[in-house]
Amino acid sequence: MSYDLIVIGAGPAGMAAATTASTGGAKVLLLDDQSTPGGQIYRAIETAKDAEAAILGDEYMAGQPIVRAFRAQGIDYVPDAVVWQVSEEREVGYSSGGRAKLISAPWVILATGAIERPFPIPGWTLPGVMMAGAAQTLLKSSGVATEGAIFAGCGPLLYLVARQYLRAGVNIAAVVDTTPKANRMGALPHLPHALLRWDLLAKGRRWISEIRRSGTPLIQNATALKVIGDKAAQSLVYKTADVDWREIKATHIFLHQGIVPNVNLSMAAGLDHSWDNRQLCWRPLTDAWGCSSVSGIAVAGDGAGIGGGLAAEAGGQIAAIGVLSAVGKLDAQASRDQARRPRAQLAHEHHARPFLDAWFRPASDMRVPNEDTTIICRCEELTLKNIRDTIDIGLAGPNQLKSFCRAGMGPCQGRFCGLTVQELIARETKRPAALVGYYRLRPPIKPLRLEELANLAIDDLEGDDAGQDR
Amino acid sequence: MSGAYDAIIIGGGLLGSAIGFGLARQGLGCVILDEGDTAYRAARGNFGLVWVQSKGIGKPVYADWTMGSAELWPGFAQELTERTGIDISYYAPGGIEICLSEAEFDERAQKMASLTGHQNGRFSHQMLDRKAMMERLPGLGPDVVGGSFSPHDGHVGPLFLMRAMQRAFVDLDGVIRTDSRVHAIKRDGDGFSVETPGGTVTGGKVVLAAGLGNKALAPMVNLDQPVYPLKGQVLVTERMAPFLDMPTTHARQTGEGTILIGSSQEDVGFDLSSGPEVIKRIADRARRCFPVLSKARIVRTWAALRVMTPDGIPIYDQSETMPGAFAASCHSGVTLAATHAMTFAKYVADGHLGSELDGLSAGRFDV
C-alpha cells in the first residue's frame, strides 16, 4: 500500500488534514496513539452523550462534525499506533500491536498537538497532584471526578475544567489563581484587537462568574504555591500579594499554567524551531502552508503554535490543501481558493491570542522555582539544587547539563523539564532563553521494546499492510 | 616569551578534558577552548568501556599504550572522585566479548592469542566455553557459544567522567571557555596565539584535541591529523534493577541501571551504514546474547561520529617546526583517559612526546 500522505495525530488538526486530503483524492494514512479519535480537546467525542454536552460545553461538542466527517471519509486509520520516529526522509516508525513498523510517504503532516507546561512547585510530584488536563481527561474518557479538589494556576483551561466540574455537580475546594496582576499592563495594548473576539472574552468572564456564583473560593493573585504531604498530597499552601501562607486541605490538586507545542517529534525529525518569547515555548518554523524546514514535512495544529481546536482544524485543512497542490491534485489557484475559508477561520481564532498570551503569561517564579528541594526533572528525580550544582562549571547549555546530571534523560524526554531547565540556565547564566537552546531530541520519541527493534521489517518501506491493522 | 596561559587545549571533549586536567594537575595554567553546547560531541556516543582486549591486535605500540592506561585507571578514577566528589561509576570486574558462532569464537581465540603473545605476559585472557560463560553472565541466549574474558577490562560513565575531569580542571584554576570554536592558530614568539569568536587567546603550548575538528586545525601547526567520522549507534534502555555486572562489548549496565546496547568502538567490524538496518542489527545481537532483554524498553538512542583514523589507532604528534604544538586524535577517549591525563599530559608539559608514542605518529601513514 503506497500513501501520498501520512498524518500523525487524530486531534482536530490531524482529522481535518486527513479528511481534506482524502476528499481531494490523496491516499492518506492516519496514525494516532489513542484508541479513539479526537486528540486531547475532543477526547471521547464519539461516545459523548447529551448529558455530557451540558457539562463539557459547546467548545467540546464542536468536535462532533469534525470526527463525523473524518469517519465518513473512510480513511486508513490506525489507532493505538505509537509513532517513535519521523526521519528527515519521511520514514515514519511506529509501534502497533507490539510490533514496530516503518512506512514512508512523500508527505507527512505532524499534528501531535500540545502538552501542558511544566509547573514545578514544591511537592508537585506527590500522588494526588495532577495537571488540569488530566482532570479533564478523566472526566471525558471515564466520567470520573473527585470532590473537594483544588484547581491552581492560570490560563483558560484551568477555568474551563473547574467549570466542567461544577456543571457536573462536583464540589471544588478552591480555585487558586496565579495569574500575575502585573500582566495586565502588558496585555492592554493587545485588547483592542482581541475585542474582535469579544465573544471569547465574554465567555471567559462568564466562566469565572459561574465559579464565583457556585460559592467556590476563588483566590486571586497567588504568588507562591506548595503542595504539602508525606506520601501523598494532603493540602496546598499558597501566598498572595495580600496574605501570607494559607492552607487548604485537599488530596487532589490540579495544576495548570498554559499549554505548549509538543515538539519532541518535530525536533527529532530535524525541523528548525524558533523560540516564541510571547508564548514562552518552541515552535517549528512553518510557512503559510504549514511546511517546515524539512521538505515533505508539514506541521498543523497546536503542535505548530497554540491556537485551540478550531484553529487546529483550519491549520490541518490548509496543510492538506498544500499537500494536494504539491502532489498535483490541485492547481495553485484552486488551492488558494480552497484555503481562503480556513485561513479566515485561522485568523478569527488568533485575534484574541496575543491578548490571552499576555494576560495569562505565567509568572517567572512559577516557571522556574526558587526552593532548592523542588524537583525539576521528575523522571530522574533531580532537584533544583542538583541542577544548579551542575550549572557552575562554565556550562555550555542544556545538552551539556543533560549529559552531566541526566536531566532530560528519562522516558518523558524533557516534556516536563525541558522548558524549566532552559529557563533556569537562562536565569543562572544571564542569557536570553532563546539563546540557551533546548535538549537535542532523537528518536525514539516514545519508548519501544528491544524486541520490536530487533524484529523490524525493513524490506518493504512502502507499507506493511498498515491500513489493515485495526 | 610566555603568553596568557601555559597551555591552550583546543577541544573540551574526552581528550581535551583529560589532557587539560593532566596539565593542570602538574601546575600549568590552562585554558580549554570548546565549541559549545551543540558541538558534535563524540563523547556523548561513547559506550563507556575501559577496554583492553581487542586493542592493538597486531599493533604492539597501541596494545602497550592501552594496557598502560588500563593500569593507571583505578588510581585515576580514585583521584578524580577524591578531588571532585563526583561518582563516575567506574567498575573493573573484567570484561567479556560474546561470540555467537563457532567461527566468531575461533577468530576471537586467535586474536587473543596474538595479543597475549606480543604483550609478553602483561596481557592475560581466558577463552570461555558456553558453560563457563553461563557461570559469569546471566540469562545467556541459546546462540551464545562462548566468549573471551579479560581481567583488565572495565567500564565507566563517560559523561560523568567528563564532568569530573572538567570539575577537577576548574578546581585547579583551569579555565573553560565555551562558544570558542578555534579558526586560526598562529606562532607568537615561542608560543601561540589562537583565534576564537570571542577574541585571541595566547599560550606557551597548544594541544589540538578537537576530535574531527583536528583535521582542519592540524595544518595550522604543520601537522597532519587525517581523521574522519564513522557513525556508531547506542541504544539505551530505561533504568532496570541490577542484572549485568560484567560489561560486554555489545551490552553493559550502567551505574544508574540503564542498559547500553550498541556497536561500541571496540567492535572490530565497524558498521558503515546508518539507519534502521544498523539499529535492527544492534538490537538483534543484544537480544540473541540476552533474550531476557527482549521486553526492555529503549528510551533513547545516541548516535556518535567516532573520530576514526585510517588504521583505527590513535594519532599523537608534536610539531617539529612549531615546538610546543601537539595533537591527539583517537576514538577510545574513555579507555585512554587515564594515560592522556597522566602520561600524555606529562609529555606535553615536558615539551616532547615520549618514545613509546613514536609508532603512533601520523608519519606512519607516509609510506
Next chain:
Amino acid sequence: MFKRLHPETDDEITFDFEGTSISARPGDSVAAALLVANIDTFRETPVRGHPRGPFCMMGACFDCLMVIDGEANQQACQILVSDGIKVARQLGAAKIINDSETDDEL
C-alpha cells in the same frame, strides 16, 4: 477520592491489583479504574523510592508506570482495562524476569 458521575451500568470488568479484585468499565484506563478504587500511588521511583501516581493522563509524563501482566514500565493511563489483567505497583527500577534463574538479581 474519584467517583463515577454515572454509577449505573451493565458492563463490568474485573481485574486484579496486588491480590485485590477491582471493578472497572470498558473504556477505562487502568489509571482511571485505580483512581476510582481510591488507589493514588502507582509506583516508587528507582532512585529515591518516592511514591508517584498518574500526573498528565495523556501518556507524556511516564509517572504512571506499573507492572501489568508481568511486564514493567507500562503506562497505566494508556492501557485499557480488560478482564483478569494483573496490575501491581512498580517498586523501583524494572526487574528483568529471567526464567532460567531464581529470583536473585546480581
